[in-house]
Amino acid sequence: SAVISQKPSRDICQRGTSLTIQCQVDSQVTMMFWYRQQPGQSLTLIATANQGSEATYESGFVIDKFPISRPNLTFSTLTVSNMSPEDSSIYLCSACEDSYEQYFGPGTRLTVT
Amino acid sequence: AQKITQTQPGMFVQEKEAVTLDCTYDTSDQSYGLFWYKQPSSGEMIFLIYQGSYDEQNATEGRYSLNFQKARKSANLVISASQLGDSAMYFCAMREPRGNEKLTFGTGTRLTIIP
Numbered sequence: 001s002a003v004i005s006q007k008p009s010r011d012i013c014q015r016g017t018s019l020t021i022q023c024q025v026d027s028q029v030t031m032m033f034w035y036r037q038q039p040g041q042s043l044t045l046i047a048t049a050n051q052g053s054e055a056t057y058e059s060g061f062v063i064d065k066f067p068i069s070r071p072n073l074t075f076s077t078l079t080v081s082n083m084s085p086e087d088s089s090i091y092l093c094s095a096c097e098d099s100y101e102q103y104f105g106p107g108t109r110l111t112v113t
Numbered sequence: 114a115q116k117i118t119q120t121q122p123g124m125f126v127q128e129k130e131a132v133t134l135d136c137t138y139d140t141s142d143q144s145y146g147l148f149w150y151k152q153p154s155s156g157e158m159i160f161l162i163y164q165g166s167y168d169e170q171n172a173t174e175g176r177y178s179l180n181f182q183k184a185r186k187s188a189n190l191v192i193s194a195s196q197l198g199d200s201a202m203y204f205c206a207m208r209e210p211r212g213n214e215k216l217t218f219g220t221g222t223r224l225t226i227i228p
Contacts, residue, residue, distance in 0.1 A: 031214050033214075042204060042221055043158075043206075043218045044218075045216070045217075090156050094216075100146055100165065100208070101160060101163065102148070102216060104157065104159075105157075106156065107156040107158070109156060
Protein backbone atom coordinates (compact mmCIF):
# COMPACT_ATOMS: atom_id res chain seq x y z
CA SER A 1 0.00 0.00 0.00
CA ALA A 2 1.14 3.53 -0.74
CA VAL A 3 2.38 5.68 2.11
CA ILE A 4 1.42 9.33 1.80
CA SER A 5 2.86 12.27 3.68
CA GLN A 6 1.63 15.84 3.80
CA LYS A 7 3.30 19.07 4.83
CA PRO A 8 2.49 21.06 6.85
CA SER A 9 0.45 18.96 9.27
CA ARG A 10 -1.27 22.10 10.55
CA ASP A 11 -1.05 25.84 10.18
CA ILE A 12 -2.69 29.01 11.39
CA CYS A 13 -2.86 31.66 8.69
CA GLN A 14 -4.11 35.20 8.41
CA ARG A 15 -6.99 36.22 6.22
CA GLY A 16 -5.90 37.19 2.69
CA THR A 17 -2.74 35.09 2.63
CA SER A 18 -2.06 31.85 0.74
CA LEU A 19 -0.83 28.45 1.89
CA THR A 20 0.67 25.68 -0.22
CA ILE A 21 0.21 22.10 0.98
CA GLN A 22 2.54 19.39 -0.25
CA CYS A 23 1.63 15.75 -0.79
CA GLN A 24 4.32 13.12 -1.30
CA VAL A 25 3.67 9.45 -2.14
CA ASP A 26 6.33 6.79 -1.61
CA SER A 27 5.58 5.12 -4.95
CA GLN A 28 4.35 6.12 -8.39
CA VAL A 29 0.58 6.36 -8.52
CA THR A 30 -1.79 6.87 -11.39
CA MET A 31 -4.20 9.27 -9.73
CA MET A 32 -4.03 11.82 -6.94
CA PHE A 33 -6.88 13.75 -5.40
CA TRP A 34 -7.42 16.67 -3.02
CA TYR A 35 -10.33 16.66 -0.58
CA ARG A 36 -11.61 19.23 1.90
CA GLN A 37 -13.25 18.40 5.20
CA GLN A 38 -14.88 21.37 6.87
CA PRO A 39 -15.39 21.21 10.66
CA GLY A 40 -17.86 18.49 11.59
CA GLN A 41 -18.52 17.63 7.96
CA SER A 42 -17.75 14.85 5.55
CA LEU A 43 -15.11 14.92 2.82
CA THR A 44 -15.70 16.81 -0.40
CA LEU A 45 -13.54 16.37 -3.48
CA ILE A 46 -11.84 19.56 -4.62
CA ALA A 47 -10.06 18.27 -7.70
CA THR A 48 -8.21 15.45 -9.40
CA ALA A 49 -4.52 16.25 -9.82
CA ASN A 50 -3.48 15.17 -13.31
CA GLN A 51 0.18 14.52 -14.04
CA GLY A 52 1.44 16.84 -16.76
CA SER A 53 -1.82 18.69 -17.28
CA GLU A 54 -4.27 20.95 -15.51
CA ALA A 55 -6.23 19.60 -12.58
CA THR A 56 -9.88 18.67 -13.01
CA TYR A 57 -12.01 20.65 -10.57
CA GLU A 58 -15.34 19.69 -9.05
CA SER A 59 -18.35 21.95 -9.10
CA GLY A 60 -17.90 24.82 -6.67
CA PHE A 61 -14.11 24.81 -6.78
CA VAL A 62 -12.02 26.96 -9.13
CA ILE A 63 -8.40 27.04 -10.16
CA ASP A 64 -7.86 30.65 -9.06
CA LYS A 65 -8.78 29.75 -5.49
CA PHE A 66 -7.22 26.26 -5.35
CA PRO A 67 -4.35 26.02 -7.84
CA ILE A 68 -2.93 22.50 -8.01
CA SER A 69 0.30 21.19 -9.42
CA ARG A 70 1.42 17.64 -10.15
CA PRO A 71 4.88 17.66 -11.67
CA ASN A 72 5.41 13.88 -11.47
CA LEU A 73 3.78 10.61 -10.42
CA THR A 74 4.67 10.91 -6.73
CA PHE A 75 4.09 14.56 -5.79
CA SER A 76 1.35 17.19 -5.81
CA THR A 77 0.66 20.56 -4.23
CA LEU A 78 -2.55 22.37 -3.37
CA THR A 79 -2.55 26.10 -2.75
CA VAL A 80 -5.37 27.74 -0.82
CA SER A 81 -5.35 31.32 -2.08
CA ASN A 82 -6.60 34.57 -0.57
CA MET A 83 -7.80 32.70 2.49
CA SER A 84 -10.85 33.56 4.56
CA PRO A 85 -12.10 31.97 7.81
CA GLU A 86 -14.46 29.81 5.71
CA ASP A 87 -11.38 28.01 4.35
CA SER A 88 -10.61 26.62 7.80
CA SER A 89 -10.72 22.87 7.18
CA ILE A 90 -8.72 19.70 7.01
CA TYR A 91 -7.23 19.26 3.55
CA LEU A 92 -6.49 15.66 2.58
CA CYS A 93 -4.50 14.27 -0.27
CA SER A 94 -5.25 10.79 -1.57
CA ALA A 95 -3.65 8.49 -4.11
CA CYS A 96 -4.83 5.56 -6.16
CA GLU A 97 -2.68 2.88 -7.68
CA ASP A 98 -3.80 0.42 -10.32
CA SER A 99 -5.60 -1.60 -7.66
CA TYR A 100 -8.89 -0.52 -6.15
CA GLU A 101 -7.46 0.84 -2.93
CA GLN A 102 -7.32 4.57 -2.35
CA TYR A 103 -5.10 5.80 0.46
CA PHE A 104 -5.10 9.11 2.25
CA GLY A 105 -2.42 11.29 3.72
CA PRO A 106 -2.60 12.38 7.36
CA GLY A 107 -4.25 15.68 6.41
CA THR A 108 -3.39 19.35 6.91
CA ARG A 109 -5.41 21.21 9.54
CA LEU A 110 -5.78 24.80 8.42
CA THR A 111 -7.13 27.56 10.62
CA VAL A 112 -7.66 30.99 9.11
CA THR A 113 -7.94 33.94 11.49
CA ALA B 114 -25.37 11.39 -9.58
CA GLN B 115 -24.14 9.09 -6.89
CA LYS B 116 -25.34 9.39 -3.32
CA ILE B 117 -24.27 7.77 -0.07
CA THR B 118 -26.51 7.79 3.00
CA GLN B 119 -25.43 7.04 6.55
CA THR B 120 -28.44 7.40 8.84
CA GLN B 121 -26.70 6.92 12.18
CA PRO B 122 -24.97 10.14 13.25
CA GLY B 123 -23.78 8.51 16.47
CA MET B 124 -23.65 5.11 18.13
CA PHE B 125 -22.64 3.87 21.58
CA VAL B 126 -21.59 0.25 21.92
CA GLN B 127 -20.32 -1.79 24.82
CA GLU B 128 -16.77 -3.06 24.52
CA LYS B 129 -16.49 -6.59 23.04
CA GLU B 130 -19.90 -6.39 21.42
CA ALA B 131 -20.40 -6.47 17.65
CA VAL B 132 -21.60 -3.32 15.90
CA THR B 133 -23.19 -2.68 12.52
CA LEU B 134 -22.82 0.69 10.82
CA ASP B 135 -25.38 1.33 8.10
CA CYS B 136 -24.70 2.60 4.61
CA THR B 137 -27.03 2.79 1.64
CA TYR B 138 -26.14 4.07 -1.79
CA ASP B 139 -27.78 5.17 -4.96
CA THR B 140 -26.26 4.83 -8.40
CA SER B 141 -27.32 3.98 -11.91
CA ASP B 142 -23.92 2.49 -12.73
CA GLN B 143 -23.45 -1.28 -12.86
CA SER B 144 -19.77 -1.09 -11.99
CA TYR B 145 -18.85 0.66 -8.76
CA GLY B 146 -16.86 0.20 -5.59
CA LEU B 147 -17.77 0.72 -1.96
CA PHE B 148 -15.31 1.68 0.75
CA TRP B 149 -15.28 2.13 4.49
CA TYR B 150 -12.81 4.45 6.19
CA LYS B 151 -12.11 5.14 9.85
CA GLN B 152 -11.19 8.64 10.99
CA PRO B 153 -9.85 8.92 14.55
CA SER B 154 -9.63 12.27 16.29
CA SER B 155 -6.18 12.78 14.73
CA GLY B 156 -7.92 13.36 11.40
CA GLU B 157 -6.25 10.75 9.23
CA MET B 158 -8.41 8.56 7.02
CA ILE B 159 -7.69 4.88 7.52
CA PHE B 160 -8.81 2.47 4.80
CA LEU B 161 -10.74 -0.46 6.31
CA ILE B 162 -12.43 -2.51 3.62
CA TYR B 163 -13.54 -2.54 -0.02
CA GLN B 164 -16.37 -4.24 -1.92
CA GLY B 165 -16.64 -4.28 -5.68
CA SER B 166 -20.10 -4.33 -7.24
CA TYR B 167 -19.33 -7.59 -9.05
CA ASP B 168 -17.83 -9.33 -6.04
CA GLU B 169 -20.04 -12.25 -5.09
CA GLN B 170 -18.57 -12.75 -1.64
CA ASN B 171 -18.84 -10.24 1.17
CA ALA B 172 -15.47 -8.60 1.87
CA THR B 173 -13.73 -9.33 5.15
CA GLU B 174 -10.59 -7.83 6.72
CA GLY B 175 -9.82 -9.14 10.18
CA ARG B 176 -12.55 -7.89 12.54
CA TYR B 177 -14.21 -5.94 9.75
CA SER B 178 -16.73 -7.37 7.33
CA LEU B 179 -18.96 -5.72 4.79
CA ASN B 180 -22.54 -6.92 4.53
CA PHE B 181 -23.20 -6.23 0.85
CA GLN B 182 -26.82 -6.47 -0.27
CA LYS B 183 -26.82 -5.34 -3.87
CA ALA B 184 -30.57 -5.48 -4.46
CA ARG B 185 -31.14 -3.31 -1.41
CA LYS B 186 -28.20 -1.07 -2.31
CA SER B 187 -26.74 -1.39 1.13
CA ALA B 188 -23.16 -1.91 2.28
CA ASN B 189 -23.15 -2.13 6.05
CA LEU B 190 -19.90 -2.39 8.01
CA VAL B 191 -19.79 -4.99 10.76
CA ILE B 192 -17.12 -4.75 13.45
CA SER B 193 -16.84 -7.84 15.59
CA ALA B 194 -15.61 -7.81 19.19
CA SER B 195 -15.36 -4.04 19.42
CA GLN B 196 -12.39 -2.46 21.18
CA LEU B 197 -11.89 0.94 22.82
CA GLY B 198 -9.60 1.88 19.93
CA ASP B 199 -12.52 1.51 17.54
CA SER B 200 -13.98 4.79 18.82
CA ALA B 201 -13.82 7.12 15.79
CA MET B 202 -15.80 8.52 12.87
CA TYR B 203 -16.62 5.99 10.17
CA PHE B 204 -17.28 7.00 6.59
CA CYS B 205 -18.83 4.98 3.80
CA ALA B 206 -17.77 5.99 0.29
CA MET B 207 -18.50 5.05 -3.30
CA ARG B 208 -16.13 5.07 -6.22
CA GLU B 209 -17.35 5.87 -9.68
CA PRO B 210 -16.74 3.41 -12.53
CA ARG B 211 -13.15 2.50 -13.29
CA GLY B 212 -11.20 5.23 -15.00
CA ASN B 213 -12.50 7.90 -12.65
CA GLU B 214 -11.47 6.91 -9.16
CA LYS B 215 -12.88 9.82 -7.20
CA LEU B 216 -14.89 9.00 -4.08
CA THR B 217 -18.24 10.29 -2.85
CA PHE B 218 -18.55 10.13 0.93
CA GLY B 219 -21.46 9.74 3.29
CA THR B 220 -21.94 12.01 6.28
CA GLY B 221 -20.32 9.58 8.67
CA THR B 222 -21.18 7.80 11.93
CA ARG B 223 -19.45 8.61 15.18
CA LEU B 224 -18.86 5.35 17.05
CA THR B 225 -18.10 5.41 20.75
CA ILE B 226 -17.06 2.21 22.52
CA ILE B 227 -18.00 2.10 26.19
CA PRO B 228 -15.72 0.17 28.54
